[in-house]
Amino acid sequence: MDLYSVCDWYDAAGLLTDDERLVLGRLRDFLDTAARPLVGDYWERGEFPYEIAQPLIDLDLMEPAELTANRTRPARGLYHGFRIFELARTDASIATFYTAQAGLFRTAIRVGASEEQRREWMPKVIDFSLKGVFCLTEPEHGSDIAGGLATTARREPGTDTWILDGAKRWIGGAFTADVLAVFARDVADGQVKAFLVPREAPGVTLEKIHRKTALRMMQNAHITLEGVRVTEADRLHDVNSFRDVAAMLRAMRSDVAWIATGIQAGAFEAALRYVTGREQFGRQLGGFQLVQEKLARMLGNLTSSLALVVRLTEQQEKGVYRDQDSALAKMQTSLLMRETVALAREVVGGNGITLDAEVARFHADAEAVYSYEGTHEINALIVGRALTGQSAFTK
Numbered sequence: 001m002d003l004y005s006v007c008d009w010y011d012a013a014g015l016l017t018d019d020e021r022l023v024l025g026r027l028r029d030f031l032d033t034a035a036r037p038l039v040g041d042y043w044e045r046g047e048f049p050y051e052i053a054q055p056l057i058d059l060d061l062m063e064p065a066e067l068t069a070n071r072t073r074p075a076r077g078l079y080h081g082f083r084i085f086e087l088a089r090t091d092a093s094i095a096t097f098y099t100a101q102a103g104l105f106r107t108a109i110r111v112g113a114s115e116e117q118r119r120e121w122m123p124k125v126i127d128f129s130l131k132g133v134f135c136l137t138e139p140e141h142g143s144d145i146a147g148g149l150a151t152t153a154r155r156e157p158g159t160d161t162w163i164l165d166g167a168k169r170w171i172g173g174a175f176t177a178d179v180l181a182v183f184a185r186d187v188a189d190g191q192v193k194a195f196l197v198p199r200e201a202p203g204v205t206l207e208k209i210h211r212k213t214a215l216r217m218m219q220n221a222h223i224t225l226e227g228v229r230v231t232e233a234d235r236l237h238d239v240n241s242f243r244d245v246a247a248m249l250r251a252m253r254s255d256v257a258w259i260a261t262g263i264q265a266g267a268f269e270a271a272l273r274y275v276t277g278r279e280q281f282g283r284q285l286g287g288f289q290l291v292q293e294k295l296a297r298m299l300g301n302l303t304s305s306l307a308l309v310v311r312l313t314e315q316q317e318k319g320v321y322r323d324q325d326s327a328l329a330k331m332q333t334s335l336l337m338r339e340t341v342a343l344a345r346e347v348v349g350g351n352g353i354t355l356d357a358e359v360a361r362f363h364a365d366a367e368a369v370y371s372y373e374g375t376h377e378i379n380a381l382i383v384g385r386a387l388t389g390q391s392a393f394t395k
């Protein structure tokens with residue numbers, strides 16, 4: 001099956017197995033027929049097309065039975081990467097929505113839960129019967145969350161109850177989650193711990209963040225926690241300091257690098273379709289040298305990004321997980337993405353600022369991806385620290 005004829009110039013998808021291609025083909029058919037026709041209108045209204053959420057879950061993409069010998073072993077990292085690529089190639093909000101569960105929440109459980117907790121929760125995470133989100137960022141602490149995290153966790157003396165107070169911001173997918181994975185600082189030892197808080201627990205308030213100009217379909221929440229009670233059984237037992245949170249971020253940044261790559265594919269394909277369809281001066285736009293140079297640059301950016309994420313994923317499959325590797329991939333693919341979506345928008349001219357030609361949506365959404373999961377500067381500082389042995393963060 002020819003999955004990626006134009007946007008995968010060096011045939012990275014050739015590294016996939018036939019079964020992996022079949023599952024990804026199933027996803028692509030669904031996205032083309034059920035999702036793509038909806039996204040422009042939902043984006044404009046700032047709403048998520050929840051009618052595709054359950055059918056998307058029903059595609060059994062997280063650990064597909066046919067790739068896991070009936071769930072006895074995990075699917076390969078490359079499959080997961082291309083699944084993210086495929087989602088983002090259609091729409092960045094849909095990719096972010098799916099990754100909130102399949103990437104962020106799943107990673108929180110995989111890395112943060114004890115063996116016993118993992119055995120209980122992971123199957124429910126994989127089949128989406130336990131939907132969760134990752135609540136780390138706060139209104140006053142984004143890039144400096146490691147040292148600045150201000151939400152508190154207080155153990156009630158003589159009981160197995162914790163009391164949480166604070167606020168979280170930007171939490172994607174929170175309105176449809178069953179539980180919120182909340183990171184809070186234990187007032188007793190000053191260390192960061194994590195708790196699964198039911199979304200409807202007393203003391204939890206969710207407010208939608210309005211007036212966004214990127215990822216408009218994705219519903220982001222501002223969350224307030226006032227005297228929220230959680231039991232010790234719902235604390236993630238393997239999260240005992242920010243070091244454990246950093247291990248989660250390492251895995252998540254790789255996923256975002258795949259999103260930044262998929263967005264480039266979607267924008268590039270939309271631009272290519274347009275310039276080979278419209279004529280000016282009596283010939284196709286795609287026949288002009290200056291337009292071709294932009295197409296070549298977009299393809300170069302996309303191909304470089306794909307090569308980068310494929311190799312990163314291969315390294316991680318071998319067990320090589322380093323902060324600087326995923327930080328470099330997130331930083332570089334996002335940088336290239338920004339140029340690619342701008343070029344795509346440019347070659348579509350005036351129609352490039354309407355939702356009809358698709359490039360406008362990719363162009364706007366790229367700004368959110370550029371900033372989340374570590375901004376450009378923060379990821380650059382992580383790489384810089386690894387290169388020089390010196391931390392240039394001010395604290």
Ligand SMILES: Cc1cc2nc3c(=O)[nH]c(=O)nc-3n(C[C@H](O)[C@H](O)[C@H](O)COP(=O)(O)OP(=O)(O)OC[C@H]3O[C@@H](n4cnc5c(N)ncnc54)[C@H](O)[C@@H]3O)c2cc1C
Pocket residue numbers: 133134135136137141142143144169170171172215220368371372373374375376377378392393394
């Ligand atoms: C759409 C969206 C979805 C998100 N989803 C989630 C989620 O599900 N869960 C979650 O926990 N978080 C989420 N986030 C939060 C995201 O991770 C943060 O926005 C990000 O970490 C940046 O923090 P900030 O926005 O507070 O920016 P700030 O930290 O205020 O940074 C502002 C600017 O200052 C720069 N800067 C900061 N410190 C330095 C420094 N030392 N040196 C140089 N420059 C610096 C930054 O690079 C940036 O350019 C989401 C964000 C968005 C936009």
